[in-house]
Amino acid sequence: MSEQNSAKDALSRRDFLKLLGAAGVALTFTPFVPWGKFMPNPSNASLERAQVILPDGTQANVKTFPKNHSEVITYPKTGDSVLDQEAFKKWQFIRLPEELGGDKDDVSAFRAYSMVCLHLWCLWKYWPQEGRKRGECPCHGSMYNPLNGKAFAGPASLQASPSNVLATLYFEADNDGNLWIKPAVWSVNENGVVGYGRFLKT
Numbered sequence: 001m002s003e004q005n006s007a008k009d010a011l012s013r014r015d016f017l018k019l020l021g022a023a024g025v026a027l028t029f030t031p032f033v034p035w036g037k038f039m040p041n042p043s044n045a046s047l048e049r050a051q052v053i054l055p056d057g058t059q060a061n062v063k064t065f066p067k068n069h070s071e072v073i074t075y076p077k078t079g080d081s082v083l084d085q086e087a088f089k090k091w092q093f094i095r096l097p098e099e100l101g102g103d104k105d106d107v108s109a110f111r112a113y114s115m116v117c118l119h120l121w122c123l124w125k126y127w128p129q130e131g132r133k134r135g136e137c138p139c140h141g142s143m144y145n146p147l148n149g150k151a152f153a154g155p156a157s158l159q160a161s162p163s164n165v166l167a168t169l170y171f172e173a174d175n176d177g178n179l180w181i182k183p184a185v186w187s188v189n190e191n192g193v194v195g196y197g198r199f200l201k202t
C-alpha cells in the first residue's frame with residue numbers, strides 16, 4: 001500500500017471515530033427526546049374498524065379460532081402486497097390458553113401484540129407449547145406475557161416503561177362471532193407505538 005493511501009486510511013478512520021464521538025455526545029444530551037414519535041408506525045390506520053383476516057384469508061371467529069394458538073395478522077392493510085409485508089404491520093393474534101381466559105367465547109379471550117421486539121426489533125412469536133405459553137424473541141431471549149404484552153424476562157424486561165410493554169390492538173365481535181380490529185391510535189397511552197412501547201392501563 002502506498003504511503004499516500006495509508007495516510008488517507010488513517011484520516012478516514014480518524015474522521016469516523018470523530019463522528020462516532022459526536023453522535024455519542026448528541027445522544028447523551030438528548031435523553032428526553034420522545035423517540036416514539038419518530039417510529040415508523042403505520043400513519044394511515046383507517047378510522048374504520050377492520051376485519052381480523054387470518055393467513056388463510058378467512059375472518060377470525062370466536063367460535064372457531066383454537067385456544068392457546070396464534071397466527072400472524074397484518075394491520076393496517078394498505079392493499080399493496082409489498083408494503084403489507086413490513087414488520088411494523090405484523091401482529092401476533094393470540095387466543096389465550098384456557099387457564100388465562102381463552103375458553104370465553106368473546107373478545108376477552110383474544111390478544112394481539114406487535115411482533116417487533118422492544119429490545120432491538122427482532123420479530124418474536126407466541127409459543128403455545130406446554131410450560132411455555134408466552135411470547136419469545138429468538139435474538140436475545142426477551143419473553144412477553146400473553147395477558148398484557150409486558151416483557152417479564154430478557155433485555156426488554158429491563159427497559160424503562162413504556163418500552164417494556166408491546167403495542168396492542170383492541171377487538172370487537174359482531175353477532176356472528178366474527179372479530180374486528182377497532183381503529184388504532186398510535187400513542188403510548190392508547191394502542192402504543194410499534195417498536196417503542198405502551199403504558200399499561202391500570
Ligand code: FES
Pocket residue numbers: 117118119120121122137138139140141142154155156
Ligand atoms: S431483539 Fe428481542 S430480545 Fe433482543
